Amino acid sequence: MTNIIEARGLVKHYGEVKALDGLDVSVPEGTILGLLGPNGAGKTTAVSILTTLTSADAGSATVAGADVFSSPGEVRKRIGLSGQYAAVDEHLTGFENLDMIGRLYRLGKVTSRQRARELLDRFDLADAADRPVKTYSGGMRRRLDLAGALVAETPVLFLDEPTSGLDPRSRIELWAIIGELVARGTTLLLTTQYLEEADRLADDILVIDHGKAIAHGTANRLKDMVGGERIEVTVGDHDLSNARSVMSTFSLGEMQVDERNRHLVVPVSGGAAALTQALRSLDGAGVEVRDVMLRRPTLDDVFLTLTGHAAEEEESVEELV
Amino acid sequence: MSRIAAALGDGAVIAKRNLIKIKRVPDILIFVLISPIMFVLLFAYVFGGSIDIPGGSYREFLIAGIFAQTVVFGATFTGVGLADDMQKGIINRFRSLPMSRAAVVVGRTASDVVYNVLSLIIMALSGLVVGWRIHNGFASALAAFGLLLLFAYAISWIMAFVGLIVPSVEVINNAGFMVIFPLTFVANTFVPSQNLPTPLRVFAEWNPVSAVTQAAREGFGNLPVGTPEPTGWALESPVLYTLIWTLVIIAIFAPLSVRRYRTMAHRR
Ligand SMILES: Nc1ncnc2c1ncn2[C@@H]1O[C@H](COP(=O)(O)OP(=O)(O)OP(=O)(O)O)[C@@H](O)[C@H]1O
Numbered sequence: 143m144t145n146i147i148e149a150r151g152l153v154k155h156y157g158e159v160k161a162l163d164g165l166d167v168s169v170p171e172g173t174i175l176g177l178l179g180p181n182g183a184g185k186t187t188a189v190s191i192l193t194t195l196t197s198a199d200a201g202s203a204t205v206a207g208a209d210v211f212s213s214p215g216e217v218r219k220r221i222g223l224s225g226q227y228a229a230v231d232e233h234l235t236g237f238e239n240l241d242m243i244g245r246l247y248r249l250g251k252v253t254s255r256q257r258a259r260e261l262l263d264r265f266d267l268a269d270a271a272d273r274p275v276k277t278y279s280g281g282m283r284r285r286l287d288l289a290g291a292l293v294a295e296t297p298v299l300f301l302d303e304p305t306s307g308l309d310p311r312s313r314i315e316l317w318a319i320i321g322e323l324v325a326r327g328t329t330l331l332l333t334t335q336y337l338e339e340a341d342r343l344a345d346d347i348l349v350i351d352h353g354k355a356i357a358h359g360t361a362n363r364l365k366d367m368v369g370g371e372r373i374e375v376t377v378g379d380h381d382l383s384n385a386r387s388v389m390s391t392f393s394l395g396e397m398q399v400d401e402r403n404r405h406l407v408v409p410v411s412g413g414a415a416a417l418t419q420a421l422r423s424l425d426g427a428g429v430e431v432r433d434v435m436l437r438r439p440t441l442d443d444v445f446l447t448l449t450g451h452a453a454e455e456e457e458s459v460e461e462l463v
Numbered sequence: 464m465s466r467i468a469a470a471l472g473d474g475a476v477i478a479k480r481n482l483i484k485i486k487r488v489p490d491i492l493i494f495v496l497i498s499p500i501m502f503v504l505l506f507a508y509v510f511g512g513s514i515d516i517p518g519g520s521y522r523e524f525l526i527a528g529i530f531a532q533t534v535v536f537g538a539t540f541t542g543v544g545l546a547d548d549m550q551k552g553i554i555n556r557f558r559s560l561p562m563s564r565a566a567v568v569v570g571r572t573a574s575d576v577v578y579n580v581l582s583l584i585i586m587a588l589s590g591l592v593v594g595w596r597i598h599n600g601f602a603s604a605l606a607a608f609g610l611l612l613l614f615a616y617a618i619s620w621i622m623a624f625v626g627l628i629v630p631s632v633e634v635i636n637n638a639g640f641m642v643i644f645p646l647t648f649v650a651n652t653f654v655p656s657q658n659l660p661t662p663l664r665v666f667a668e669w670n671p672v673s674a675v676t677q678a679a680r681e682g683f684g685n686l687p688v689g690t691p692e693p694t695g696w697a698l699e700s701p702v703l704y705t706l707i708w709t710l711v712i713i714a715i716f717a718p719l720s721v722r723r724y725r726t727m728a729h730r731r
Pocket residue numbers: 156157159160161179180181182183184185186187188226731
């Protein structure tokens with residue numbers, strides 16, 4: 143498989159700040175790369191460089207066969223971008239915004255108009271299509287901006303935090319649209335703060351921090367990196383010491399014990415069988431089990447372990463899935 | 464597509480977008496149109512009585528000066544518009560599109576011609592009301608309007624460059640006024656340049672604003688016999704002198720502005 147996006151050793155300074163510190167990115171054709179990292183990690187900087195908006199201090203990059211630094215014009219023809227902040231014209235209507243983008247991609251008058259209407263429908267903006275964007279809500283602007291990235295049906299798309307500011311329904315709708323795009327062979331690089339989203343959408347995840355890649359792989363591989371399964375159990379009021387001695391026989395490593403909440407996190411192997419065994423033993427020892435689960439590490443755990451700080455998740459995505 | 468054709472084609476798309484904004488925010492337009500009326504009335508009635516033009520009437524003399532001043536002032540809009548564009552989110556969209564890198568500036572200077580056409584129409588109408596007349600026929604008057612617009616278009620390119628250098632919209636207004644006030648006042652716009660003290664007179668005689676004003680007065684036939692003849696080559700061949708300035712300004716500032724836009728677009 144050829145890499146549609148390929149960058150080597152990207153370095154970018156903003157004064158004293160080293161926003162990118164030798165970043166490599168490669169995205170095979172027709173796949174989705176999720177760029178993950180805490181605030182200030184350099185995600186937007188990487189996107190800006192790959193989309194020709196910002197120069198790099200060092201490194202090389204090609205997108206869809208064109209060199210980002212020596213033929214930016216060619217790159218622009220082959221990419222669609224929706225940046226972190228909506229780039230729409232307040233005074234134009236939604237339709238006029240998309241129509242203008244189509245004209246500037248040189249799609250011609252008829253195609254531009256048709257495409258604009260299609261996308262307004264697709265992004266649930268048909269009712270607001272002929273109102274100035276000034277009157278749009280934040281999520282509507284965001285959707286219009288995303289539609290802008292899709293106008294020319296380019297082979298490569300860059301979406302910087304595409305679902306920030308979207309309500310649950312719009313978010314799921316966008317995931318569906320992204321699914322369709324990839325089915326058609328579009329290559330996608332998206333950044334996100336929502337680990338659930340990276341887990342669900344991305345074929346490959348690149349975790350970056352301080353401008354450097356700190357991990358790369360599928361969601362499953364990353365989860366394996368931070369460890370295996372765990373049993374989490376909460377026990378009754380006077381059962382903690384009992385539970386502790388029972389569980390220590392199952393534990394593969396160090397148990398985490400939260401005394402106040404009588405909660406134990408026990409690294410195990412063997413999945414459901416281990417859980418059944420543990421429950422039997424706990425029961426046999428007369429321990430009252432209030433809550434129990436078998437957990438694989440989530441991307442949150444990966445994130446925490448790798449970056450040493452929690453992801454800035456603004457709201458829970460749990461209820462969506 | 465050649466680069467020039469691309470710049471013009473994409474420039475037209477941008478110009479259309481700028482014009483839509485005029486439609487959506489008519490307050491700007493009202494301001495653009497009312498201030499020339501105010502100027503015509505102010506000068507006609509406040510100074511009209513106390514300034515004497517040998518051989519003619521001050522109001523007839525005045526109007527071309529106000530035309531010139533207003534269209535030159537109108538050029539600051541170009542700078543304001545661009546400075547504003549550069550601060551808005553939409554500029555990021557433009558930068559990521561495969562459009563001509565000159566289009567944003569080309570489109571802006573083009574759409575500002577529309578402002579100037581509108582303000583010329585309004586001023587001409589108010590001029591007619593206070594007693595200004597065209598004496599040399601319609602064709603030569605039209606040519607005079609054309610020259611005013613062309614000159615204003617050139618100044619637009621200067622202000623475009625300024626608009627791309629300044630950090631904010633507020634600065635451009637002040638910067639614009641600081642340059643344009645002396646340029647439009649130390650000229651033959653409101654008083655014959657002969658009446659000025661020598662250093663100012665020399666400046667006024669070679670000031671292109673004087674030349675375009677002089678050319679417009681000739682075109683409208685607002686220089687009856689007996690009006691003092693201007694001295695100096697510039698004012699003796701005002702059309703040629705204006706055209707030379709226009710070309711020189713565009714030849715310098717168009718590439719400068721486009722280059723400035725490119726580097727700015729790349730820096731953020
Ligand atoms: N234009 C700029 N001028 C100065 N510093 C900048 C600029 N853009 C980014 N930086 C700095 O570069 C670093 C990386 O920023 P970047 O915007 O790429 O992070 P990010 O991963 O997109 O963060 P977020 O999740 O908050 O969007 C930060 O330390 C930031 O302060």
